[in-house]
Amino acid sequence: MKDATQGRVFGRTQLEDLVIVPLFALVAALFLGALVMAATGVAPGTIAQSYAALLKGSVGSIDAVSETLTAALPLVLAGLGLALGFRAGLFNIGAEGQIVMGGLAAVVAGVALADFPAFIALPGALLAGAVTGAFYAGIAGWLRAATGAHEVISTIMLNLISFRLLDYLLRTPLIQKEGRADPISKSVPDVAELPKLLTFLDANLRLHAGLFLTLVMVAAAYWLLFRSKLGFEFRASGENAIAARFAGMNAGLTIVMAMAVAGALAGLAGANQTLGVLGRATPGFSAEIGFDAIAVALLGRSHPVGVLFAGILFGALEAGGRQMQVDAGVSIDLIGIIQSLIIVFIAAPLLVKAIFPWGFRKAGTGKGRS
Amino acid sequence: MQVELRNITKRFGPVVANKDVNLTIEPGEVLGLLGENGAGKSTLMNVLCGLYEPTEGEILIDGRPVAFKGPGDAIRAGIGMVHQHFMLVPVFTVAENVILGIEPVGRFDHLDLKAARAEVKKLSTEYGLTVDPDATIETLPVGVQQRVEIIKVLFREADVLILDEPTAVLTPQEVDEFIQIVRSLCDAGKAIVFITHKLNEILEISDRIAVIRRGEIVGSGDPKKLTRPELAEMMVGHPVDFDVARAPFAPKEVILDIQGLTLVRDDGAVAVDDLSLQVHSGEVVGIAGVQGNGQSALIEALAGLRRPVAGKVTFDGTDITDASARERHRMGIAHIPEDRQRAGLIGNFTVAENMVLDSYYGPPFAKGAGINWGRVEEEAAAVAEQYDVRTPSVHAAAAHLSGGNQQKLVVARELSRDTRLVIAGQPTRGLDVGSIAFIHERLMAARDEGDGVLIVSSELDEIMALSDRILVMFKGRIVAEYAPHEAPVDKGTIGLAMAGAAT
């Protein structure tokens, strides 16, 4: 792919940045994870068994791959949105709330469109999710552009509002499942469901058509970021807001648009969950995907393709982590530790380079002359 | 104290910043170190003041080799540096700043400020620095702040003072005072290393000149026997033409008309106060003034980035007071921002991306909602060549270009399209001689083609070389106007007006 922004040649620096550092970070995190297990009294054999289970549970069978991808899809979608925000210089913590609102809206739209054929009901439900997510994130963008309220604060608050709003809305007659007193939505009708892709092999395989949605969105995010006028404005504002303003770009509009696009992708992640995996909305259905997606976006270096791979890695860790618990009885919390360690190492590339001196060029070249 | 740099080589990876440099610094002497930006002056001096260790070679003090592990060692050995950017705490007093880091303490860890103040006073009178030890830094003019930096170094008992581009921030009058101070330091037996890229100053102030180019000492000599063209040629490696060729002055209609413009800064202070001026097509108007007298706000307002609280701006008969930056850009107003790193460029963007930073949205670059990058790259490559932007390719990040090439990139972007008015803030600040000449040529070409050109600069030489009309700005107002083509005007007169004498 020709890439005007990254240079025609996939340079050595990009290779180090996008491939080698994350790879070594993973290795280092797995190693430290083993040390943590050893320190808490897990036998060496069990440690080996758990990592074997991690591999088996993530890529060891069709079911494992299906689970890995199923877990990865919402992370990739929300991560793409966050990556776009980061590129525009916005630290959007609100993906979680946008997932909640988008996912719920998709259920409501899906239920409302139950009498329509699938080619209307499904796109309609997805669109409702995207638009609602965009609107919800747009609030934070507007607050930032109009009043200067920092998006980190406002998105955190919007997250909290969304959780309570979800609890409340799930108990309103329009949304609540008939005959239930607890907060749970009506089921998504078949026509609005993202169809399962592999049930012809095995009824338990959960991978669904959100896969295609996600791949299309990766390509779309790439185009938007590196090929479009809007993406140029996002990147310019993120790299140097002052220069962007001096060049005549409208800073406020850029912020609102960047937040809205990020919210639309997070909303799609929510719709992906309710329409593809859960079939309904329940309290906490967002399951902190929006927060994990922050890590995914950072790990993917805010590049759409990087986000895709980072999301798959996190999906693999989730699916494999489950297997670790089943086979070796190791706590799922360990997977959380490994994920956190990966992020720590990614965030400190110099640390990685210090631990693994080979594979990197010598530092300190070219700079220093006055 | 005599300091000798012997065969100093400093490498950063494969890059050689200094190569086999030999230099002696004698007490009671001003050594002028001349070189373009990026020639290796600062690296060399950072080696001398202990920030870098030399890759090869040694430093000798009074004939004995020394090794500096850090700036502390150099200071203890009597070598002190006054940096280009002051390192002062704005809310502290002069005395507090001077003792910062080496606070003299009395019994029970009591901060002995009294002794410090006495010492500052003593140094101040000894070298004619006239600084009040109890003044707060933020209330002092830049020139005085610089003296505080010098006192800091003297307080640490330095015998060798390295002054890095000390005159960049000073008014002509302040430069004169500064030269007096340097003289009195010399008379007291201190050795001074004076780093600059300005030819006039180095000729005036130095006892001896060394010229550095591409990391090597390429020549040295007695300033009394050297001329500006000789020095310039040594510095850049080829003969330099100092005169800007210009067509006869033939102004046409008024293109920019500012009436009663009043601007306030973000903190509410008045930056520009009821200012009126006009620029004609085919005319260069230069605004001289010490930085901080409202020039930045004026430029921002003209570029559409700051809303006036009062007044009217007309461009070619159209009221543009409330027009956005993009609207002005479309009308043919080019804007070269004062600070290329902060406002003119995006360092991590490529040369091609920077080239279309303000024109990506329309034809020929836009293609629906997308951008035709192929077209952008072609165009950028052509313009880069036309404007002598030296870059490995249009895919190189702008941050990797030298300052001169960065500024040429900004100039290329702004002037390569159809323009009718050029607004340029500090267009050559911090650039090398070659780039300055090139940019001056381009600005003059714009004027000759019939554009109105408004230049704001704190470099009086630049204003005088380019302007058909010179306006002096002081405290947000135009306080003096000169028309050199009618009656010659000298630097001293303008300098006085810059200092507020005309009000």
Place this chain on the structure above:
Amino acid sequence: MRVFFRTASMVGGALIAMALANPALAFTACQVTDTGGIDDNSFNQTAWKGVLDAEQNLGVEGRFLESQAETDYDANINSLIDGDCDIIITVGFLLGDATEKAAKANPDQPFSIVDFAYDPPIENVLGQVYATDQAAFLGGYLAAGMSKTKILGTFGGINIPPVTIFMDGFVRGVDHWNAVKDDNVTVLGWNVDTREGLFTNNFDNLDDGRAYAQNLYDEGADIVLPVAGPVGLGSATLADELGVDKLKIIGVDADLYYTDTERQHVYLTSITKRMDATVAAVIETTMNGHFEGGVLVGTLENGGVSLAPFHDMDDMVPDALKAEVEALRASIIDGSISVSD
């Protein structure tokens, strides 16, 4: 995945490495917990104890998967289907739909679910439900007799039957006291008729437990019944700080005097739901080849539910009241008093 932001909890050492004896021969019982964690001192932990008991007494091998969020249910059950489980026990009403889906997709796999009964029954699922209101009735009567302020409080995790059945029994027990003694003790937090009350809408936020108990205490309640798994531990913390004179807690699911040892003195009693007993029983039945779908109901009579001893507060409970509670128990078992009028 959800644990990304709460890994700290594990560093404390929740790693459980289990002995892995020859998996091909051993009977394997697998369990999927609800949210809140396997070490919640309450609901999940009690059900898991049933598996541990079976490990000890029957020599079976136990495995568990913790659900970190409601989205995990399907995935967790799926993972166990690949894991050679002789029986899969899902713990919690909220797993009802996921269990049904998995059971229908895998008709040869025996399932058992705690707190859910299918109507009509599914052939390969044995539901374990509890007549918790019987024990809660006793708890309500006891609390009414112990209250000085004549105001009691309760709150739930989520408004679902296995939670509200505690609250129903509790309120009706208090009503029974009022009727018998011609008294006027009120219960805040649950209305039996409107089915509305106080709910935290989660089973894992201890801060909520503290805040809700504080609200009830501020309204005059001196005994609070939190029906929200580990959320109640937050309420216990408040009681610990205020002192048991001002606020007492009634535990649920397990006898919290034993599981929450740091704050054991704040518990007046616990309304226990012996999931450990029923889970162990189901494992044993299945191991012996007698698995059958349907419903298993725990009652006061068969010991599936009961009221725990008063432990440290034994001296504070008047002997007369003890005797009345005991009599009431007998009446409920023999059917002379109905707990669900």
